[in-house]
Amino acid sequence: MAERIKILSKDWDKPNSWSLETYLASGGYQSLPKALKMQPQAIVDEVVKSNLRGRGGAGFPTGMKWNFVRKETMTPKYLVINADEGEPATFKDRAILEWSPHMFIEGLIIGCFALDCHLTYVYCRGEFRDGPIARCQQAIDEARAKGYIGKNILGSGFDLDIHVVSGAGAYICGEETALLESLEGRKGYPRLKPPFPANAGGGLWKSPTAVNNVETLANMPAIIEKGGEWFSSVGCAKNGGTRLFAVSGHVKKPGVYEAPMGITFLDLLNDYCGGMREGSTLKAIIPGGSSAAVMTAEEAVWASDFDTLKAKKTMAGSGGVVYLDQNTNMAHALANVMRFYAHESCGQCTPCREGTGWLSKLLDKIVSGKGEKQDIDNVHQISRQMEQKTICALADGAAMPAKSFIEKFRADFDALVKG
Numbered sequence: 001m002a003e004r005i006k007i008l009s010k011d012w013d014k015p016n017s018w019s020l021e022t023y024l025a026s027g028g029y030q031s032l033p034k035a036l037k038m039q040p041q042a043i044v045d046e047v048v049k050s051n052l053r054g055r056g057g058a059g060f061p062t063g064m065k066w067n068f069v070r071k072e073t074m075t076p077k078y079l080v081i082n083a084d085e086g087e088p089a090t091f092k093d094r095a096i097l098e099w100s101p102h103m104f105i106e107g108l109i110i111g112c113f114a115l116d117c118h119l120t121y122v123y124c125r126g127e128f129r130d131g132p133i134a135r136c137q138q139a140i141d142e143a144r145a146k147g148y149i150g151k152n153i154l155g156s157g158f159d160l161d162i163h164v165v166s167g168a169g170a171y172i173c174g175e176e177t178a179l180l181e182s183l184e185g186r187k188g189y190p191r192l193k194p195p196f197p198a199n200a201g202g203g204l205w206k207s208p209t210a211v212n213n214v215e216t217l218a219n220m221p222a223i224i225e226k227g228g229e230w231f232s233s234v235g236c237a238k239n240g241g242t243r244l245f246a247v248s249g250h251v252k253k254p255g256v257y258e259a260p261m262g263i264t265f266l267d268l269l270n271d272y273c274g275g276m277r278e279g280s281t282l283k284a285i286i287p288g289g290s291s292a293a294v295m296t297a298e299e300a301v302w303a304s305d306f307d308t309l310k311a312k313k314t315m316a317g318s319g320g321v322v323y324l325d326q327n328t329n330m331a332h333a334l335a336n337v338m339r340f341y342a343h344e345s346c347g348q349c350t351p352c353r354e355g356t357g358w359l360s361k362l363l364d365k366i367v368s369g370k371g372e373k374q375d376i377d378n379v380h381q382i383s384r385q386m387e388q389k390t391i392c393a394l395a396d397g398a399a400m401p402a403k404s405f406i407e408k409f410r411a412d413f414d415a416l417v418k419g
């Protein structure tokens, strides 16, 4: 096996990997002075070249988003960090915040400089309070004491303040416009778009705002150090760099693994996770958090990048990968997932509020043994009617698994119903 490239997890096996001391000893905070001497637009150009795609779920090109913000004339501008990490099966941002918070903070300062942003918020899910939030706050305090945050950073004339904000545990607050509503002190209801957050009128307090995921920003020190072209060469076409895969399910070694963008699900399973557990054979793969359409074992040869999976009608999403074995009844798995969406729908849009509720009720009926064949068809039909009809993508994220679980594993559902 070729040597593994590690960008984000390179310090994780070092003692106190989260401390400033460890980060400095491994070459940390060397990209910051370099970036502060560059023209802000030159930083964005490097990010465009890097083919970095947002790691929060949608895979939007980060350089393009930053150019949208830069083109706006309205000030102030904001870069807001999405550390909500609510997608089921996803636990890689917490790994960054706990084990390499300084890499993320350095990337965040560089990003703010590139966007001419002087005040930034890291919006964390409330459940992160004791571990990730504490580590992130500690890193911010250490960086401030060193002069990396505050007034006139490293003599550059650039001022920046960073605030960590804790959410209250709602999945919907990970959707970027609901997150902005929540930050502004209101209930986390997604906003109608356009205007998009990057444009005047659509962002934080109506200012142009880039909302970016934690992992997205943690890549900045490497992009500045080694250049956008190098970063792009690490991944695959139009998908630069590595990605943190949060792997769970019936594998020998679940965990967070860093692998090049585009690695196949089979290689991720065998080369990184030690294969399936003793006695387990692969039956299904959830490729990018529970909102992604499910894959069969035969489809494990697919590449994991954003474009391949979109073409295959599923998604790379948040990088949460679940490998399921032959003992998994897919109807039970779907019923479990759907209880989550029914609980977390904000209720603003009728197709989502009613749709997730009915999907959950019907699936619970099916797995309790009281279902009929018609209930399976109804689940499929309701999910189709929820697609692309709502203000945000939560409804699509519930519909995609519902539709695909039935289409690819119908026998598991049929076996549970009468008649």
Ligand SMILES: Cc1cc2nc3c(=O)[nH]c(=O)nc-3n(C[C@H](O)[C@H](O)[C@H](O)COP(=O)(O)O)c2cc1C
Binding pocket: 053, 054, 055, 056, 057, 058, 059, 060, 062, 082, 083, 084, 085, 086, 087, 171, 172, 173, 174, 175, 176, 177, 211, 212, 213, 214, 216, 392, 393, 394, 397
């Ligand atoms: C229901 C819902 C939940 C989301 N949850 C998260 C989340 O927890 N973390 C995240 O980074 N993005 C989440 N997203 C995606 C964000 O809306 C947004 O695309 C992302 O923060 C942009 O950052 P990126 O371009 O760096 O990926 C969610 C989207 C939806 C529709």
